[in-house]
Amino acid sequence: MGEAPSYSKYIAEFVGTYLLVFTVGCNVLKGDGIWAATSIASVLTVSIYALGGVSGANFNPAVSLTLAASGYLDFVTAAIYMCVQLIAGVAAGFSYSLLLGTAFNNGPNPGFTWISAGVAEFLYTFMLCFVVLNVACSDKSGNCPNQFYGLAIGFVIVAGGYGAGMISGGCFNPAVAMGIDASSVMGEHFSFFGMSFLYWCFEFLGALVASGMHRIVRPQEYGFDGFGIVSNLVCEFLGTFFLVLTVGFNVYGGSKCGAWSIAASLMCMIYALGNVSGAHFNPAVTLAVVLSGRGKMNGGLVAAAAYIAVQITAGISAAIVACFTVGRAHYFGPVGTHSWGQAAVAEIVFTFVLCFVVLSVATTKEPSKDMFGFAIGSCVTVGGLAIGGISGGSLNPAVSFGLDTANAIKGGGWMNCLVYTAFELAGACIAAGIFFGTHPSEFGKGTKKEGDLPLHGMPYNMRMRRRQMYGSMS
Numbered sequence: 499m500g501e502a503p504s505y506s507k508y509i510a511e512f513v514g515t516y517l518l519v520f521t522v523g524c525n526v527l528k529g530d531g532i533w534a535a536t537s538i539a540s541v542l543t544v545s546i547y548a549l550g551g552v553s554g555a556n557f558n559p560a561v562s563l564t565l566a567a568s569g570y571l572d573f574v575t576a577a578i579y580m581c582v583q584l585i586a587g588v589a590a591g592f593s594y595s596l597l598l599g600t601a602f603n604n605g606p607n608p609g610f611t612w613i614s615a616g617v618a619e620f621l622y623t624f625m626l627c628f629v630v631l632n633v634a635c636s637d638k639s640g641n642c643p644n645q646f647y648g649l650a651i652g653f654v655i656v657a658g659g660y661g662a663g664m665i666s667g668g669c670f671n672p673a674v675a676m677g678i679d680a681s682s683v684m685g686e687h688f689s690f691f692g693m694s695f696l697y698w699c700f701e702f703l704g705a706l707v708a709s710g711m712h713r714i715v716r717p718q719e720y721g722f723d724g725f726g727i728v729s730n731l732v733c734e735f736l737g738t739f740f741l742v743l744t745v746g747f748n749v750y751g752g753s754k755c756g757a758w759s760i761a762a763s764l765m766c767m768i769y770a771l772g773n774v775s776g777a778h779f780n781p782a783v784t785l786a787v788v789l790s791g792r793g794k795m796n797g798g799l800v801a802a803a804a805y806i807a808v809q810i811t812a813g814i815s816a817a818i819v820a821c822f823t824v825g826r827a828h829y830f831g832p833v834g835t836h837s838w839g840q841a842a843v844a845e846i847v848f849t850f851v852l853c854f855v856v857l858s859v860a861t862t863k864e865p866s867k868d869m870f871g872f873a874i875g876s877c878v879t880v881g882g883l884a885i886g887g888i889s890g891g892s893l894n895p896a897v898s899f900g901l902d903t904a905n906a907i908k909g910g911g912w913m914n915c916l917v918y919t920a921f922e923l924a925g926a927c928i929a930a931g932i933f934f935g936t937h938p939s940e941f942g943k944g945t946k947k948e949g950d951l952p953l954h955g956m957p958y959n960m961r962m963r964r965r966q967m968y969g970s971m972s
Contacts, residue, residue, distance in 0.1 A: 502552045507575075508582050510553035514545040515586035516593075518557050519677040523594030526602055526667075532754055535659025535668065539762075543652025550634075550648065559583050559672040559698075560705040564627035567709040569720070570635045580672075587673030591681030601684040604675055604693040607664060614823045615666035616700040618747075621819075622658030623670045623704030624711075625740055625766070629654050631712040632770035639718045641773050645868045650769035653762040657740070660759035661747030665823065672698045711736065715774055727801060731808045733775035737767040738812035741779050742900045746820025749828050749890075749901065757882025757891065765875025772860070772871065781806040781895040781919075782926040786853035789930035791941075792861035806895075813896030817904040827908035830901040830915065833887050841889035842921050848881030849893045849925030850932075857933045862940055895919040 502510075521541040525534035546555040554571070556562045559580040566576035595601040606615035633647045659668045669675045672694070679694035715733050717724050744763035748756035768777040778784045784805045821827045832841040852874070859866045859873045866873065882891040892898045898918040906912035934941070 507553035508578065510549040511556060511579050511582045512586040514549050514553075514555055514557040515583045515673050516590045517541055517545055518671070519587045519590035519674050520594050522674055523591060523601075523678070523681070524598070527594065527598045527600060535656050535663060535755070536758070538659060539652045539655035542655055543648045546648040546651055553579070554634075555648075557583065557671075557673070558626070560623050560670070560701045561627055561630055563702055564631060564705040564709045565635070567706055568631055568635070568712055570631075583673040584676050587671075587675075587677030588680045589677075591677030591679075592684070595681040595684040601681045602678065603682045604667065604669070604678045604697065606666060609825075610665045612696065614825075616696070617819070617823050618658075618662035618666040619669060619697055619700040620704045620707075621740075621743065622654065622662050622668070623701040624708045625658065625704075625763075626651070626654045626670050627705045627708035628711060628736070629766050629770045631708060632716065636712075636716050636719055639716045639773070641716075644769075646769050646871060650766050650871065654766050657744050657759050657763035657766060660753045660755045661744045661751070661763075664751045664753070665747075666697075669697055670701065670704075672701050675701070715771065727804065730775035730801075731804060733771040734778060734805050734808045735812040737771050737775075737777055737779040738809045738896050739816045740767055741894075742813040742816035742897050743820050745897055746817050746901065746904065747824065750820060750824040750826055757879050757886060760882060761875040761878035764878055765871045768871040768874055775805075776860075778805060779809060779894075779896070780852070781809050782849050782893070782922045783853055783856050784809070785923055786857060786926040786930045786933075787861065789927060790857055790861070790933050792857060809896040810899050813894075813898075813900035814903045815900075817900030818907065821904035821908060827904045827910065828901065829910060830890065830892075830898065830905050830918075833890055836888045838917070841918075844885035844889040845892060845918060845921035846925040846928070848877070848885055848891065849922040850929045851880060852877040852893050853926045853929035854932060857929060858937070862937065889918075892918055893922060893925075895922050898922065 518538070518541055521538050525537050528534075530537075542557065545557065549555045554565070556565065556579055562571060562576040562579045562583070565571035566573045571579075591601070606612055629650055632641060633644065633650045634642065636642055655668075655670070658670055662668055667678075669678070675694035675697040679691055682693075683691065711732070713720050713722075714725065715729050715736075717729065741760065741763050744760050745756075747753075748759050753759060764779065767779065771777045776787070778787065784802050788799065788802050832838055855877050856874055859870045878891075878893065881893050885891050890901075892901070895915070895918070898915040902912050902915035902918075
C-alpha cells in the first residue's frame with residue numbers, strides 16, 4: 499500500500515481527536531464515574547486501530563511532539579497535526595456542550611492544588627507518550643510490528659483516568675484540555691478561559707521526558723549499541739513505578755475501579771518494555787523466574803538481586819509521590835475484620851496465580867506473541883477483585899513496601915510489608931514448583947536458546963521492517 503496523501507492524514511487526525519474529546523465530554527456530563535475512563539480508553543483504542551495506518555493515529559499534540567522529538571515524525575507535519583488536533587478538540591467541546599446544553603471547567607478538582615494536578619498530568623502524559631514510542635515505533639529493537647499497540651496505548655487512559663482523574667480530571671492531552679477549556683464558556687459555572695495552557699505545560703513536558711527515556715531503554719532505535727544492564731534496570735524502575743503509582747492513586751483516592759485501573763497499568767508497561775528487561779516489575783515474579791530457570795538473565799543471581807532492589811526502590815518512590823500528591827496515605831494490612839491467616843492465604847494464592855501465568859505465557863518455548871500482556875495484567879483484575887477486601891490484593895512486594903512506607907511517613911506503622919512479602923514470595927515459590935509439574939516438556943534438551951530474554955514479550959520478529967502506525971509518518 500502506498501502512503502496516504504496529506505489531506506487524508508489531516509482528516510484522520512481531526513476525526514480521531516474529535517471522537518476522543520466528544521466522548522470525554524459526554525462521559526463527564528453524564529456523570530458516570532465508574533465506566534467513564536473505560537469508555538474514553540475504548541474510543542481511543544478503536545480509533546487507533548481504525549486510523550493508525552492512515553495518519554499514525556496521534557490524536558494528541560503531546561504524542562505528536564514526542565514523535566517529532568524522537569525522529570519518528572518531521573516537525574512540520576507534527577506542527578500541522580497539532581493544529582488540526584486542537585481545532586478538532588475545540589469543535590468537539592462545543593459539540594457536546596450544544597448537545598447536552600451545558601459544559602464544565604478545566605482545572606484541579608476540589609481539594610487539590612495546581613501542583614497536584616500538574617504532577618498527575620505530567621506523569622500520565624509521560625506514560626502515554628512512552629508507551630506509544632515503545633509499542634508503535636520501536637521496530638529496530640524488535641517490538642514492532644505487533645497487534646497489541648492499540649490496546650496498550652488506549653488502556654493507559656484506564657490506568658490514569660481512574661487513578662489521576664480525581665485530581666486533575668485526567669486530560670493527558672492538550673487537545674482534550676483545549677476543548678474543555680474553550681467550551682466551558684457555555685457552562686453554568688464558567689470561571690475563565692485559559693486553564694488549558696497550564697495543562698499544556700505539564701503535558702508537553704511529559705512528552706519530552708518520554709522521548710528522552712525512550713533513548714535510554716531502546717538506544718538501538720537511535721543508532722547506539724546499548725547500555726547493557728542499565729537499560730534493563732531503568733525499565734524495571736519505570737514499570738514498577740507506574741504500577742505502584744496507579745495503585746497508590748486508586749487506593750488513596752477510593753476508586754471503585756482500582757483493580758481494573760492497576761491491571762491496565764501493568765498490561766501497558768509489559769507491552770512497552772517486555773522485550774527489553776522482561777518486564778517483571780515484581781520481586782515475586784523475579785524469584786519465580788530464577789527458581790524455574792526460565793529465560794536467560796545476563797548476570798544471573800546478581801542481576802536478579804539488582805532487579806529486586808530497583809523494584810523495591812521504585813515502589814517506595816511511587817507510593818511517596820502518590821501519597822503527597824493526594825495528601826493522604828492508607829493503612830497497609832488485612833482489611834476490616836479479616837485475620838492475618840486469611841490475608842496470608844489470599845496473598846499466597848493470587849501471587850501464585852500471577853507468577854504461574856507469567857511463567858506459562860511468557861517463558862515457554864512458544865510464548866504468546868500478542869496476548870501475554872493482557873493475560874498477565876488480568877491477573878491483577880482477578881486478584882484485586884477477589885481479595886481486595888481481604889488483604890488489599892498487593893500480590894507484589896514492591897507494592898507492599900511502597901504502601902507501608904508511605905503509611906509510615908504519614909505517621910502509621912511500618913512492618914506489615916515484611917510479612918506480606920513473605921506471603922508473596924511463598925506464592926512465587928509454589929508457582930515455580932507447579933510450573934515444573936505442568937510443563938515438563940519445557941525442561942527437555944535444547945529448550946533454551948542463547949540470548950533469550952528473561953520474560954514477557956520475547957522478540958518474535960527481529961527482522962527490519964517498515965515502521966508502521968505511528969512510525970509510518972516519518
